[in-house]
Amino acid sequence: MSHLNNALVEFFIFIHKIVANVITNENYSYGVAIILVTLIIKIILVPLNIKSIRSSIRMTKLQPKQKKLQEKYKNDPQRAQQELMKLYKEYGVNPLGGCLPMLIQWPILIALYYVFNNINGISGISFLWIKDLAKPDVVLAVLAGATQYYSGLLMNPASDSPQAKQAKNMNFFMSLFMIYITFKIKAALGLYWVASNIIQMGQTILTKKLEEKHMTENDA
Structure with missing residues (x-):
């Protein structure tokens, strides 16, 4: 983990030097x-x-088959669960796939926490409405939770299955957790998380459109 921390510190310093050559005002260069x-x-x-978005789309397409299985084995929940997992495996679906990118980002988030705690240059630096990138920001905390929740909604399939409900609940509690965490950490890290969620939403919307178009053309 220490290697990742040190690598990200050097990487951020390198990127900031490039940005600072173009944007000399530190109140903008660090944020950018x-x-x-x-x-x-x-x-x-x-x-x-x-991969996660494709899994989400396929899971949505499988809803009619899921309902048939649930109806067929309504008196045997254990068998229904087994058949449902077989169906997911057959179509290459991961019911918790929407949460995977978020979980993968945690080591990066922890490493960036180290980065911004070891870069003294951000102290006293403002960006947009943020008064100090080295201190927590209330608005940023709310945005972190809101963008986390909406990003999770886009990633997770609309389904009544237990797995989909589990993913939805996980997304809700993670969003509340992000509000709490962002309120406690430096705004620099909160800015990263909000920007990450917004980019994720854009990626999800674009990938879903392309994948659905691809699936429609294949069906035709």
């Missing part, structure tokens, strides 16, 4: 550097995101 680092990390995670 954080957003740029977020974008690069999200690009690296694109293959994982695409």
Whole structure:
């Protein structure tokens, strides 16, 4: 983990130097550097995101078959669960796939916590409405929770299955947790999380449209 921490510190410093050559005002250069680092990390995670979104779309398409199984084995919940898992395996669906990108990001989030605690340059630096990137920001905390929740809604399939409900509940509690955490940490890290969620939403919407178009063309 220490190698990841040190690598991200050097990476952020490198990106900020590039941004600072273009944007000399530190009140903007640090904020832009954080957003740029977020974008690069999200690009690296694109293959994982695409896989999760495709799983979400397929799960939505399987809803009629899921309901038939639940009706067929309504008196045997254990058998219904077994048949449902077989169905997911057959179509390559992961019912908790929408949560996977979020879980993968936790080590990165922890590493960035180390990064922003070891970069003294952000102290006293403002960005947009944020008065100090080195201190918590209430508005940013609310945005972190709201964008986390909406991003999770887009990722998780609309289904009545127990797995989908579990993913929905997990997303809700994670959103509340993010509000609490962001209210306690430096705004720099909160800005990363909000930017990450917004980029994730854009990726999800675009990938879903392309995947649904692809599936429609294949059905035709």
